[in-house]
Amino acid sequence: MDAAAALALVRRVTESPGYTHEMGTRVLAAEPGQADMAIDSRPGVLQAHGYFHGGVIAGLADHAAGRAVTTALPPGRFAVTVNLQVSYLAPAEGETLIARARAVQTGQAICVAQVEVSVLTGGTELRCALATVTLRSVELPGSLVRP
Amino acid sequence: MDAAAALALVRRVTESPGYTHEMGTRVLAAEPGQADMAIDSRPGVLQAHGYFHGGVIAGLADHAAGRAVTTALPPGRFAVTVNLQVSYLAPAEGETLIARARAVQTGQAICVAQVEVSVLTGGTELRCALATVTLRSVELPGSLVRP
Amino acid sequence: MDAAAALALVRRVTESPGYTHEMGTRVLAAEPGQADMAIDSRPGVLQAHGYFHGGVIAGLADHAAGRAVTTALPPGRFAVTVNLQVSYLAPAEGETLIARARAVQTGQAICVAQVEVSVLTGGTELRCALATVTLRSVELPGSLVRP
Amino acid sequence: MDAAAALALVRRVTESPGYTHEMGTRVLAAEPGQADMAIDSRPGVLQAHGYFHGGVIAGLADHAAGRAVTTALPPGRFAVTVNLQVSYLAPAEGETLIARARAVQTGQAICVAQVEVSVLTGGTELRCALATVTLRSVELPGSLVRP
Numbered sequence: 001m002d003a004a005a006a007l008a009l010v011r012r013v014t015e016s017p018g019y020t021h022e023m024g025t026r027v028l029a030a031e032p033g034q035a036d037m038a039i040d041s042r043p044g045v046l047q048a049h050g051y052f053h054g055g056v057i058a059g060l061a062d063h064a065a066g067r068a069v070t071t072a073l074p075p076g077r078f079a080v081t082v083n084l085q086v087s088y089l090a091p092a093e094g095e096t097l098i099a100r101a102r103a104v105q106t107g108q109a110i111c112v113a114q115v116e117v118s119v120l121t122g123g124t125e126l127r128c129a130l131a132t133v134t135l136r137s138v139e140l141p142g143s144l145v146r147p
Numbered sequence: 148m149d150a151a152a153a154l155a156l157v158r159r160v161t162e163s164p165g166y167t168h169e170m171g172t173r174v175l176a177a178e179p180g181q182a183d184m185a186i187d188s189r190p191g192v193l194q195a196h197g198y199f200h201g202g203v204i205a206g207l208a209d210h211a212a213g214r215a216v217t218t219a220l221p222p223g224r225f226a227v228t229v230n231l232q233v234s235y236l237a238p239a240e241g242e243t244l245i246a247r248a249r250a251v252q253t254g255q256a257i258c259v260a261q262v263e264v265s266v267l268t269g270g271t272e273l274r275c276a277l278a279t280v281t282l283r284s285v286e287l288p289g290s291l292v293r294p
Numbered sequence: 295m296d297a298a299a300a301l302a303l304v305r306r307v308t309e310s311p312g313y314t315h316e317m318g319t320r321v322l323a324a325e326p327g328q329a330d331m332a333i334d335s336r337p338g339v340l341q342a343h344g345y346f347h348g349g350v351i352a353g354l355a356d357h358a359a360g361r362a363v364t365t366a367l368p369p370g371r372f373a374v375t376v377n378l379q380v381s382y383l384a385p386a387e388g389e390t391l392i393a394r395a396r397a398v399q400t401g402q403a404i405c406v407a408q409v410e411v412s413v414l415t416g417g418t419e420l421r422c423a424l425a426t427v428t429l430r431s432v433e434l435p436g437s438l439v440r441p
Numbered sequence: 442m443d444a445a446a447a448l449a450l451v452r453r454v455t456e457s458p459g460y461t462h463e464m465g466t467r468v469l470a471a472e473p474g475q476a477d478m479a480i481d482s483r484p485g486v487l488q489a490h491g492y493f494h495g496g497v498i499a500g501l502a503d504h505a506a507g508r509a510v511t512t513a514l515p516p517g518r519f520a521v522t523v524n525l526q527v528s529y530l531a532p533a534e535g536e537t538l539i540a541r542a543r544a545v546q547t548g549q550a551i552c553v554a555q556v557e558v559s560v561l562t563g564g565t566e567l568r569c570a571l572a573t574v575t576l577r578s579v580e581l582p583g584s585l586v587r588p
Contacts, residue, residue: 086231
């Protein structure tokens with residue numbers, strides 16, 4: 001898939017009705033093996049102290065990882081998360097949460113992406129989490145049913 | 148904290164305006180060291196194939212783990228997630244997503260909870276994910292600022 | 295595979311020349327979906343403070359998980375670790391390190407095991423670590439070459 | 442601590458009697474926040490197919506991460522692993538296993554390191570694993586006793 005097709009695919013999946021649309025997820029950039037996403041601050045994505053909730057960070061990292069890997073797979077295949085690991089480094093306080101996912105392995109069966117999550121505040125980005133996501137490559141659509 | 152105080156605390160944190168309220172998170176049960184949560188299916192929590200999104204599962208597991216641990220800590224302390232690990236076992240297809248978190252370690256510095264996530268469909272529960280959450284115990288409120 | 299065949303397979307793999315033999319790994323029990331292993335204390339498995347080294351704990355958990363899953367797979371297949379996650383709960387100080395692995399998912403592609411690690415000292419067992427291991431099921435022998 | 446002191450400390454800890462010495466661990470380089478380690482191939486570090494065993498990879502990553510973080514901490518403190526996560530990317534087949542650890546967070550309580558593990562074969566390095574290690578910073582020596 002070329003860069004334009006990758007961006008179109010990532011936008012379509014992210015902006016369709018569902019969780020990522022509900023969270024206000026915006027696609028910043030995408031090309032095969034890469035996907036950058038953002039969510040702007042609003043009460044519905046924060047925890048009690050006014051930081052982005054850990055679940056929002058985990059969800060954005062998971063989604064970005066899935067898009068980074070799927071755009072690097074052969075046609076007719078997509079990536080399903082089997083393991084998500086998030087290290088929280090600092091409180092995610094700021095205006096916009098940004099996740100940058102990079103595919104580091106796209107095997108026939110197993111794929112891995114790493115994601116750097118930062119928070120933008122007053123024009124400055126601070127890294128607030130790192131994620132490693134393990135995915136499997138499945139054929140559309142039947143093999144989705146069971147891991 | 149006794150069981151009634153634990154339940155009241157967990158309800159207050161979960162139902163206050165913010166991410167968990169926005170996701171429609173319901174508290175099923177809570178006592179010191181334990182917290183059970185649920186989210187009912189609706190389009191805003193699903194992914195493209197109609198399953199609960201991995202980010203919703205991760206967020207519910209994280210929140211339940213934090214409540215299970217915080218209710219087991221001495222007064223004036225609460226738990227902040229430092230590491231979240233989710234293993235996805237099966238597509239989360241069903242009416243209600245349920246997370247049951249248990250504190251397995253509540254040290255002075257580091258705490259660990261395990262979470263079993265299942266999906267309820269037609270009266271049957273199917274396990275769909277397992278999470279291990281590492282948290283640190285911090286004093287209210289100053290020590291929240293930096294890990 | 296029946297229980298006797300599982301035990302024989304696990305013993306053969308564990309006691310053959312290589313890492314697990316070098317570490318002094320003993321098979322305590324094994325049946326399809328389960329494997330219990332032990333390593334006795336000696337200087338070569340300890341860290342600077344006299345506890346079992348974290349690498350020994352991780353290695354024992356990984357090996358036990360692989361055996362628990364492989365014995366539950368159809369003939370001709372075996373399990374290869376793709377992700378290992380270990381939570382260290384307490385210093386592993388004692389005479390014998392014990393890992394008990396249980397397969398919790400044995401799908402066609404992806405398998406998951408959980409492992410409880412404890413240390414035996416003066417007749418008492420103390421839990422010192424929990425591990426979650428994600429594996430993939432591969433055919434013997436060609437598919438081992440690349441993930 | 443300056444670079445020479447860091448290297449001396451890392452060498453002393455790694456080469457003292459115990460697990461890392463037994464595994465034949467060599468220090469390639471170390472400075473505050475960084476530690477590079479290697480283990481040469483021999484039967485006692487391999488699994489059944491002749492690759493470096495996953496436990497050896499996990500142990501080398503854990504040890505390198507601990508050294509990278511400890512050398513970046515204030516005097517009188519050292520790092521203890523609380524969570525180890527390893528993603529295995531490719532079979533570790535080759536002459537020498539190399540782990541390069543970098544501290545990415547050294548907070549007062551919690552520290553995080555990332556480790557890239559590769560295998561050297563015929564002059565070429567192939568990345569075979571990525572690890573994320575969460576550690577806590579403790580005072581020497583009393584606070585080691587319980588997490």
